[in-house]
Amino acid sequence: MPVFFYAFAAVSVIGAIALVCFRNPVSSAISMVGSFVGLAALFIGLNAYFVGIIQILVYAGAIMVLFLFIIMLLDLKAPSAFKRSSPLILVGGLIIPFSFVIQLSTVLSEVRGGDPKALPLQDAAESFYDHERDPDNQSEIYNSLQKKSLPDVNLIGLTLFGHKGDNASIRTPGYNFPLQIIGVLLLVATVGVVALSLKRKQSKSGGPES
Amino acid sequence: MTACLLLIPLIGVIAILRGRDPGATARLATALMLATGILLAGLWAMGIRDGLSIAPVVLSKPEIRLGLGLYDGMSVIMMLLSVVVAFAAARTGSCKKRHESLWNISLLLVAAGAVGAFISTDLFFFYAFHELALVPTFLMIGILGRGERKIIAWKATIYLAFGSIVLLAGLLWLTAASGTSSLAFEDLLKTSIPAEDQPGIALFLIIGFGTLVSLFPFHSWAAPTYASAPAPISMLHAGVLKKFGLYGLLRLHPLVPEGMSHWLNLVIVLLIGNILWVGFVTINQKRLDLMLGNSSVMHMGYIFLAFAALIEAGAQTENPVAMPAAILLMFAHGVTIAMLFGLTDRLEKKTGTLDLRNLGGLASHTPKLAFLFGLAAMASIGLPGLANFAGEVMVFIAGFKGWQAGSGLGSVQIATIIALWGLVISAVYMLRAYRRTFQGPGGSHIENAEDLSSKDRRPAIFLAFVLVIVGLFPNLLLGLLENSGSGASEPSEVQKPLEPALLPDPKPQPRQAMLAN
């Protein structure tokens, strides 16, 4: 297992470094995707299959396409557009992240509980056993856990929307309201993007009439 | 009726914004204000006092009453001072065409703020109107001032903001301690402030108001500000707005008499600082405008002396001279300094310099300017027959009113004696400046100086007229103070100061009663 971790960690770090170092924005975008794929693999390695998948779908799919599209639109792929930063900024821009990493590693040495354990799936299933139901008609989660597979989509859904009864198997405040807010946010963003992208033409026909 | 005093300048501002000729509008508005003011004072003097106030604005829960009106004679006199100076200020000075609107709007706003502060009958308006007047003052200094106007505007802003904040704290404490939610003076006077709160409140008030009046050592903003500000603003601020602080102290003194008396010696030390320290500073000035600015700071010391006499006495009834003396001197000083600043502005226009070392002998070139300036200068050093003398002599009398022969001199008496030496100092710098400006052989800048045109002369002549009238008949003003406070309780009598009467040897004053206290 650690082999996979190191491999994908290397992929994401190298992708990130490539993102920063490539002069051509297109190459940067591609390396960003590489980095994100590695990251998604790390997520999956952490049993977060759903998050890993949407990481690939949203970032590597949608967002990268958007970036590439804009880069093409603005015609920035020519490396001649690249301008090197001044040495001062270069040095400063390296020192700050470097000191951040130093600080981080100092702190990490004191983080406890580094031991990875396999998830006790079958034991966990017991907490999802609903005594009011038939043993054959238990919830999806219980069934999956019994089969030693992690139903994380269901579990995320449960966390998002909360329980029906007072089953205390998962602690969650319920995210109904934030979810709706996110929806509104997306709507506003859509409208905003449309508004921003409109070309204004009236400026050529003289000043405001009112 | 009283509200007209506020409405007129505001309508003027609106008219200017809508494109009327700014100068003409401002002149008209101030003339109307003057007429209204004199009319109001006349009604007041005749005892017609109902209906002069507008209905108080009542905010229920908590009940706060705000109102405008003529609260007592003190308000009437200060209101008169404001309209008189505003009238002259609107006719003084000139600016570039493109600044005309700003200039005149500021002027009207300052005038409105000053009048508003004096005709407020509650703490809120009282404070708010003064602040309203300060904002255009800063703008005018910062935009249209002379010399290092930015720095000076900053300085004035910091000082006055400091004063205002300290004052606000004091006022808040005062209202909190009074236990009434009403801010009207009338209601506040009915309450009694707890003794343990009084000294603190009094200190805040003294420092807050004191800074606004350029009480030593918070004085160094004043002279450069007046030197830098456009002439009408100097006139209005030095003449009227600055008096707000003293007016406030006199107005609020009955609320915290014991607290004030706790700080009597502090006030005395500071006022001596004003008179002597600033007096010496003034002697050393080389520029006419700075000299005048400092002299106006110095003269505040005399008014504070009257205030100290009032503190010493504890109540108006114990020393009936102190408050009228302070008010009279405030009026006189306001008119005088406005006249001096106005003429100094003209002087600079005519000669191009205010440096005393470059001037000289102007009197033979510009006799009218020399005459008017000389009159104002003489007024400011207390020539009898002009208003300041009446005020000063009453201040000194007030200072000695509380003295009981037989005991040693009290601190107020010593301050009075020092203040009398201040008269010598002020004569030194004023005559020195007059001599260097107008007398002697001609200086380098006077060859092309023209005398005042009749348009230039008008505001100065108007102010001089006021000075002479009040100087010859101070009772015209002092009569307004009679029956103040308890408006309706006594049938008001019209003062007839002019009527000579053959008095059989009048009885000695009831001094024994006074000594008993």
Place this chain on the structure above:
Amino acid sequence: MASLQEYLFISGLLFAIGLAGVLIRRNIIVIFMCLELMLSAANLTLVAFSRFNTGENGLPDYNGQVLVFFIITVAAAEVAVGLAIIVALYRARQTVDVKELTSMRG
């Protein structure tokens, strides 16, 4: 499976690389990509904590993953708006170089 420290370190490393990119690159689009990288690095931290901070029943704490879900959603919206702004900016200024976009100077 690697330890929590290792995940956090990789996350921090990615974050630092993103920060370095923000600091030293002048192309505003690349800067924007680096920002996205930093966001994702933060996601990694969340997921790692979620996995290692197991509940009573031994399962990961899914609150953390829900938060990641939200972050990704908001990031998508942010990218859309941000890119639209960049396009508008490019139309106005004909550049994506932040050195030349200094009209906010006081």
Place this chain on the structure above:
Amino acid sequence: MPEFFSWSILLLPLCSAAVIQLLLREMAGIAVRMSVGSAATTFVIALVMLGSEDRTLAVQWATAGSFHIEIGLIIDDLSRGMMIVVTGVGLLVHLFSLAYMKEDEARARYFAGLSIFMFSMTGIVLASNFIMMFIFWELVGFSSYLLIGHWFQKNSAAEAAKKAFLVNRIGDFGFMIGILMLWGILGTFAFREMSESTTVIAQNSSTLTGIAVLLVFCGALGKSAQVPLHVWLPDAMEGPTPVSALIHAATMVAAGVYMLFRLQLSAGIEIFEGFAGTTIAWIGGITSLLAALMATQQDDIKRVLAYSTLSQLGYMVMAVGLAGEHSAEAGMFHLYTHAWFKALLFLGSGAVIYACHHEQNIWKMGGLFQRMRKTTVTFAVGTAALMAIYPLSGFWSKEQILEAAHHDQPVLFWLAIIVATLTPFYMTRLFIVAFLGKGRGHGAQAAKEVPPLMLYPLFALSCMAVIAGFTPVAETLSPAFHHPSHSFSLANPVFLISLAALLVGIGSGILVYRGRDADPLEGNTIFKIFRNKFYFDEVYLVLVRVFQNAVAIVVHFLDDFIIGNLLVGGLVRTASGVGNLFRKLQSGNLQGYAFLFGAGIILIIYLTVFAR
């Protein structure tokens, strides 16, 4: 007599001044007539008033609750007599000025000034209370300022005017404190009520009263130019000569004496007993001696007369300070006679100066007797009166003062005798050098007799100088002053001594100066000190420079530097400096912001995690 007249004597000159200043500045002809007319009218009213009864008129001037300041007229023997002097000399000076100032462009202003002066002086004389007296006290100072500075284009005149005003202000400083203290002690400002308050004095310590009286005397010190505040009077001779005659010889400078006498009359002579009176008398005596010494070495004809005025004023002050039975009356009597003959001398010197084309140095005159006989005769009469030659007016009053001094303070008597020797000496010097011998300057050689308009006032004044001392005249014009307390006989030692002094003075004067073209005493060290006026001016200059100006500079520096720059300027600079710093940070550079942002994060992490 109706009240109207009493008030008009005060208000007429004021109206005249106001009208001239406001309306008639360009029409000098009418202005001059108006001023002279008002002076003549007031003189007539003063004459009419001689027959009226005593009374007090008053109006309230300023009211504050139960407290009033009144403007009132007190009409009694004292004020009536003084009014005759003021309006009489005033009228003659007005007339003289008509001719003297004929060529002056600004004569409208000059006559307006004279009218203001007449107004103010009348106010002092008639004042019914101390505050009113102070008001007019200031006003005479102001009019004196105006008139001394009439030729303000000259630096010396402008400086002299300023000096006169300031020195008087210093005196008034004490005067006002004195007035206020006396008010505290007596409980009233009004002269009429003071006598009722004498019981109050007994309760208070006499020391306090004495101090108050001395402070009041400070006013006289300034106005009547007593040592050490005498320095302004000689300089005041920069003004036109008629002004010197009216203000700086006859009337205003005598106001101090008048005021002291008024106080003595009202509050009783008791308050002058003790150290207060003694101090006043000694100051008067010393002034008269020093001034007489200084007068012996002056070359300017007007300055000789000015110092002689100082000396005579010293006599009067001494007499008032003696606080003897009739000494104050003697002083007032001397004031009355002195006014006539000193005005005569000054106007005479004015005529001489006019004739000599504004030459004032007596050593450049000489031989004027041949060219202007009438003027010389009148001047001789004045000189004789000043020397106190029997039976001219000066004789009577001076003998009285000497008598009073002999009676009360023998030391001062001998001092006065020295003065009585010096006076004839320097007057003889003046007369011999200026009028006798031969002409020594162009002006003097070309001198002609002055026009009649100047001569008539001289005749009138010399007439008064002769007759004013005789009992019938004195009784009529100044009933309050005249108290012949002894007969002059050869048996009286005082009379003999003063006669000897007179003869010694005249004799030595003739001996030293007869036929001389330059002052034989000039090189003498002692006389050099006299010539340099005991270096009073120099000492004062140093004092003013050291105290007033140096203190002003230091205070100004402190004010500017500490309060202005460090405290306030510091605040201002900090505010604007911080603002500037932030403005610089606000570079608009995205990378810059990001850098700061990153650095901030590092710092915060360091502070929260590691620094604890």
